[in-house]
Amino acid sequence: MTSPASLQQAFIACNAVLQQYRQYWQLVPFACQQLPWHNPALAEKLLALPEQELAGIDQSSALQQQHFGELFNGLFQLENYLNAADNVLPATELKPVPFWLTNGIAGRKLQQIDAFARQLPASKLPMLEWCAGKGHLGRLLAWQFNRPVTSIEWQQQLCADGSALASQFQIPQRFVHADVLTVQGSSVLAPQQQVLALHACGQLHIQLLQHAVATGSQQLNIVPCCYHLIVDAQYQPLSALAQQQDLRLSQHDLKLAVQGQVTAGARIEKLRHTEVQWRLAYQALRADLTGETDYRPLSSVAKHWFSGDFAEFGRWAAEQHQLPLPAVPDWQHYLQQGAAHAALVRRIELVRHLYRRPLELWLVLDRALFLEQHG
Template identity: 40%
Template sequence: MAIKRDNHTLGNSDSDSQNTLRAHFIQLDKLLEQSRALWQVRAFEAKALPWAAQFPKLATTLWALDDAVLDTLDAEQSALVDALSPALQQDLAALGLDWDLSLLISSFAELSLGSDIGSDDIETATSPRIDLTELAHFSAHIKGRKWEQITAFVQHLPDAGLPVLEWCAGKGHLGRLIAKARGVDVLSLEWQAMLCEEGQAFADKWHLSQRFICADAFAIEDKADENTAHQTNPFCAQQQAVALHACGDLHVRLLQLAVAAGTQALAISPCCYHLIQANQYQGLSTLAKHSALRLSRHDLQLPLQQSVIANPKQQALRHQEIAWRLGFDALQRSSRGIDAYLPLPAIKQSQLSGEFTEFCHWAAAQKTVNLAANIDFDAWLEIGKQRQRLTRRIDLAAHLFRRALELWLILDRCCFLQESGYRVSLREFCATSVTPRNALILAQKSSG
């Protein structure tokens, strides 16, 4: 049973546009609060489906799935929802509950229908004005998928005719293309001096109006000194601030500083919501601050748990690593006599070419776990494989809600900007096959 969206609820008329993003946030907030038992879980710590008694049809459906199809389902949100939602609907009906499961396949593109920014407000360039020969130089040393993201971002960037601030610029690949394609001044902020030097050298070589400043984004004060603006705070009102996949608190800091400066236009693609300094998520908008949801860093990783990039070999290695980790986890619980999970540090891919026995001895040394001399490592590995079958199904159920949670987080940012006097649009700037983090927040300071 495929779930269909009722686009009317998104608001297509001008009278609806002001409230579309806010209303959709409220709908998502309700669904996420209702469904916490299914997605706010720690699969590695579970010994059974933690919600099986409440949702027996969903549990039966998950165990009936062949292991070989799990990755394929997990890679495509609509396929995952189509596979699991009928069973979940049956469980909800038996419980007398009514959840709006159509929200599980909400699209950023759908929400752009209710945009606060209309086509009459901003002209969006259709393609960078740069010839193929020059384009080859600009894309040198940039991985293909990353270059696709950069060019798609620029194609959707409103041509505001303003100088641009590139936030968390790295070597300034995005800013470089903007400077060339749009013919505007670009100020690229990056905290690593070496990257600034490399980016500036390229800009100078190609006579681009791009300048780098080396600064710590978290050390910038909210209010700029007019006499030393680019030294203490690079934000100003007559400016367009852009960020492509600035992580966690970094893009949140951009929003806060831009709002404080009254920056006229923003274009941001958020990423890595879990990379925050606080232990729990701090809402930006009034709606999020009043929400009953409490999101840990672990919860904030849920939207990122979708890979459309890994090849079969990478997927096989990832499954092997998880089975090994779970096998050792069962072993260490038995060896220590303590039924508690021990998180292990990251491992090198080369370690997976060895034996499970070697991995266990390495892991035991990392956590100071004493292992007996006569351990049947094959038996513990089998336990790890069986636990992996469980965790994959727990994760698959949680992944039903990853899109909803990501949209909740993005709409928190949108509503914050609206509350701060901006007209806001949300859209997809590229296909999920290029990157699942394909949401683009566009904001323009209201004139009134």
């Protein structure tokens, strides 16, 4: 088990690096019209990188260190802490799960449930599944460990679907239809429980930590995600140590922690590149028409938009900003501007992404220190 002192040391080391290099990650790449740092050596390296190598470097810690180690020595000295955070407990042996119990669970979700289950400590406590959805996690764990599970979920239809599956497979799983952010939702917590949460987003897992501490929950097993989905514009640190630091994190900053790329198919990757180019092309059009160079975001849209026509997207975007368009905009001209700007943004993000892991570890350690602080 990691000692409180080592938790504090790792947190302080992460905090120092994030503070030291904050100009390289605490920014909005889309808003940059040129490389935002006065660092000639970095600029020379970034501009010399072939376009086709960027994604590979972004996904490989070894390549990141090879290309940027000399420029960000303090960052890569964190490696011992980052590697230590990856050391998991010896895996628990599990029974093979029958195929009929996994029907309807996507392959990646099933892998995550399996990995989560293998890290759970031995327990005889009844289980509570937080933000359960259809209760796939709770259902498989109840079967695997032969223990009852209570699954709390705010969408009534998902509760009904999960209850039907539990009945069909004779699993001891009870659903509670409630919003975990309310008093009714938090009232399901009890001291004699093993509380489980796989991918509880932002405020949902923060609320769980705070209520579990207040309740005195005996066991708590959480995989947090989507740190940016919080109620406040700025992150409110949980632990006393984090509260003492001068590191203010916006929701945009917090998104960086979950921007680790999962390898996508060629089609999805192409659509992602197209989306960036089109959004930046529209930004160039808007700047020409209004004289306003500040980046103004657009809402998210389905990926199928970006397999269509840029002119259609441009008209939709202009409508969102109530921007009158000329009769025949030079769409091709702005597409070329968007492509050039997108190439710049990819290089800025390549540097910014070096700080994904330290920021995520800072956030995880804040949670761990909060729990340690409360015994």
